[in-house]
Amino acid sequence: MQRGKQLSRQEILDKALEKELKYLKKKIYYRQRRSLLYDDIRIEEVDFKNNETAGLYEYDEKNFTHVIKISSEELDREIARGRKRVDAYTRFLGLTLRDIIRHELVHAFVTERYQHITPQIGHINADASPIFLSVLTFVKGKTNHDCKWAYKETDLYKEVREITDYADLHAKLIKLLMEYRKVTDYFSQDETVIRLASGIHFNFSPRSPGLEKFTQFKTDYKIRSGEKIVLQEAKACRFNIGCNVKPEQIIELVKRKLKNNEEFKYREEKVVYATVKNKEVHILKEDKKVYNNL
Ligand SMILES: [Zn+2]
Structure with missing residues (x-):
C-alpha cells in the first residue's frame, strides 16, 4: 500500500x-x-x-x-x-x-x-516481580530479562497460563498480595524488630528471581552523658522479592539470610559520637563506611 x-x-x-x-x-x-x-x-x-x-x-x-x-x-x-x-x-x-x-x-x-494494595512492598512493577510477570504473561507480552526462565518454572506461571479472563487473574493476584502482606505485617511487629535487631523492608526485584539481600543501613550511637557512655544500635535492611519466592518462604529465608555470609549489595555503617548536654544531643563526629556492590 x-x-x-x-x-x-x-x-x-x-x-x-x-x-x-x-x-x-x-x-x-x-x-x-x-x-x-x-x-x-x-x-x-x-x-x-x-x-x-x-x-x-x-x-x-x-x-x-x-x-x-x-x-x-x-x-x-x-x-x-x-x-x-x-x-x-x-x-x-x-x-x-x-x-x-x-x-x-x-x-x-x-x-x-x-501498588496501592501493598504499599509496604515497593516496585511492584519491577521486571522480576511476580505480579508484573503474571500480567505480562496474561497479555502475551515479552521480556528479555533472564528472570523469565525462572518464572516459567513456577506454579504461578503454570496457573496464569491457563487463565483466560482477567477478572480471574485479578482475584489471584490480590490473594497473592494478601499473602505478601502477612509477611510485611510480621516484620513490622515490634517483637520481630527487637528479636532480629533490625527493621526489615521489602521491594520487588528488578532482576533476580530469588530473595536478594539488597541494602543494609546500620548506625552505632556512642553517647556520653555525664560520666557514662550509652551505646545504641539502629539497623534497617531491605530485601528484594523475585518471581520465584513464595510468600510462605520469606520469613524463614530472611532469618536464614540475616545469619549467613552472603553480603548485602549495598551496606552503610555509621558510628555517631555524641554528648548530651542540658538534655540536648550534640553530635561530635561521624564515621561512615560504604560497601557498594550495586
Ligand atoms: Zn521492563
Whole structure:
C-alpha cells in the first residue's frame, strides 16, 4: 500500500502506542466502559547511548504521566522492518516495537492497579516481580530479562497460563498480595524488630528471581552523658522479592539470610559520637563506611 505521506518518527510511535492501548484494553477490560490507565501517557524517542536498553518506563510525577521511552535504534529497526530491510532474526525473533510498548505499558498498568494494595512492598512493577510477570504473561507480552526462565518454572506461571479472563487473574493476584502482606505485617511487629535487631523492608526485584539481600543501613550511637557512655544500635535492611519466592518462604529465608555470609549489595555503617548536654544531643563526629556492590 502506498502512503500519501510518510509518517514522522513521533507519529509512528504515537500510532503504535494507540494500537497497543487498544489491544490491552480489549484483553483486560473486554466490553467494560473504562480505559486501561487513569493517568496520561506519553511516548518518546530517546538515544540511550548504549545498545542494551530498547525501551524504558518512567513515571513523570510532576505531571502525573506515564512515560514510555523507546531507543532510537529500536525505532530505526522498526522502520527497516516495515520496509522489510532486515534480516530474518530481526524480523521474526527480536522484540518488535509492539512488544516493547506492550512490556512498558504493563509496567504502567501494574503500578496503577496493584501498588496501592501493598504499599509496604515497593516496585511492584519491577521486571522480576511476580505480579508484573503474571500480567505480562496474561497479555502475551515479552521480556528479555533472564528472570523469565525462572518464572516459567513456577506454579504461578503454570496457573496464569491457563487463565483466560482477567477478572480471574485479578482475584489471584490480590490473594497473592494478601499473602505478601502477612509477611510485611510480621516484620513490622515490634517483637520481630527487637528479636532480629533490625527493621526489615521489602521491594520487588528488578532482576533476580530469588530473595536478594539488597541494602543494609546500620548506625552505632556512642553517647556520653555525664560520666557514662550509652551505646545504641539502629539497623534497617531491605530485601528484594523475585518471581520465584513464595510468600510462605520469606520469613524463614530472611532469618536464614540475616545469619549467613552472603553480603548485602549495598551496606552503610555509621558510628555517631555524641554528648548530651542540658538534655540536648550534640553530635561530635561521624564515621561512615560504604560497601557498594550495586
Ligand atoms: Zn521492563
